[in-house]
Amino acid sequence: MNQARPEYLRPALIVGAAAGILSGLPVLSLVNCLCCLWILGGAAFAVKLLSQATPIVLKPSDGALEGALTGVIAAVSHTIVSLAFPPNIESARRVLEWLSSMGIEQPANIDGLLEGTSRFMSPTWMIIGLFFTAVMFALIGVLGGIIGVSLFGKKPASAVPAAPPEAPPQPPSSGPGDAS
Amino acid sequence: MNPPENGGFPGGPARTVRRVYFWTAAGTIVWLAAIVSAPWLAAGRATARVGTLLYAAFAPVCHQIPERCFQFHGRPLAVCGRCLGIYAGFALGLALYPLVRGFSTLRLPTARVFILTVLPMAVDGAAGVLGLWDSPIGVRFATGAVWGVLLPFYFVTGAADLLGTRRARREARALENRAGTT
Numbered sequence A: 001m002n003q004a005r006p007e008y009l010r011p012a013l014i015v016g017a018a019a020g021i022l023s024g025l026p027v028l029s030l031v032n033c034l035c036c037l038w039i040l041g042g043a044a045f046a047v048k049l050l051s052q053a054t055p056i057v058l059k060p061s062d063g064a065l066e067g068a069l070t071g072v073i074a075a076v077s078h079t080i081v082s083l084a085f086p087p088n089i090e091s092a093r094r095v096l097e098w099l100s101s102m103g104i105e106q107p108a109n110i111d112g113l114l115e116g117t118s119r120f121m122s123p124t125w126m127i128i129g130l131f132f133t134a135v136m137f138a139l140i141g142v143l144g145g146i147i148g149v150s151l152f153g154k155k156p157a158s159a160v161p162a163a164p165p166e167a168p169p170q171p172p173s174s175g176p177g178d179a180s
Numbered sequence B: 001m002n003p004p005e006n007g008g009f010p011g012g013p014a015r016t017v018r019r020v021y022f023w024t025a026a027g028t029i030v031w032l033a034a035i036v037s038a039p040w041l042a043a044g045r046a047t048a049r050v051g052t053l054l055y056a057a058f059a060p061v062c063h064q065i066p067e068r069c070f071q072f073h074g075r076p077l078a079v080c081g082r083c084l085g086i087y088a089g090f091a092l093g094l095a096l097y098p099l100v101r102g103f104s105t106l107r108l109p110t111a112r113v114f115i116l117t118v119l120p121m122a123v124d125g126a127a128g129v130l131g132l133w134d135s136p137i138g139v140r141f142a143t144g145a146v147w148g149v150l151l152p153f154y155f156v157t158g159a160a161d162l163l164g165t166r167r168a169r170r171e172a173r174a175l176e177n178r179a180g181t182t
Helices: A009-024 A027-033 A035-051 A062-086 A088-103 A110-119 A123-154 B014-043 B048-061 B081-100 B111-130 B137-181
Strands: none
Touching: A009 A027, A009 A035, A009 A062, A009 B014, A009 B111, A009 B137, A062 A088, A062 A123, A062 B137, A123 B048, A123 B081, A123 B111, A123 B137, B014 B048, B014 B137, B081 B137
């Protein structure tokens, strides 16, 4: 039962880092509004890379592990990118005022939302946020990874009888009929 | 698509699948309760911090735009209508799981079923992003729910397979150790 295990870390590192960065960038992060697509799709893509890199037929458990790993790595890179692009409350307020002057309605509790955002920028909140993000992204990654196995995983070989093994080389005979 | 994966389950996977199923159901109830209770907790004076924490917990996975969220106690839920649809659909899918799949087999849904269930949400979402139409919150909820119904069939299968595989590896290691000591 000592099965070979695929190399999970490499695809998870590559795809997880990319998915986390895309999830943290100001405009591109909106894609996550579609069912956390960067993370879900990223985990599925990581499984596709894993499947290409290994001759092993992947099982749902491989997808789950790969997806969870991708999600956790994405959470870390998402947090780092979020630190690099902190939301500028004053700029946001100015943009909202400009939108209001154009006649575009704003949510009634927009001030509360902005205040709430600024409150979550302390180091303590960052660590709590990283924990929650890691849990959420890992769960979504698990789903994406298992979906990836069902979509991109290699199918197990069908029950075609294998070719017989080659006959071992005959030892050199020294009989009389041996023409050399 | 994938054949039954009973490799790590000498006596069949039923016991492991059942255990994963019940833990997933418990987690789903807690998840949905957190979404619905966030506005109620945020409205209370003593519980406002807990409510704020719940909103923050769901922020990485949802835009939480108030106009696109169902309201409770005069405040938006912790996730948008589409996300709520996905989670509610997940709960419905879990309820259907024993009837559709049972506990004795591990099989992932086919690619065709995947495409059929994801298509309504993908079309609605893409059209919204491209500005072709702006669907009402009920449609967002419904398309999310259709997709969500399928998800437990992936999650329970994958998690049960993971547990079975880990157990099989642990037992193999224990056997090797025992053989090494004797």
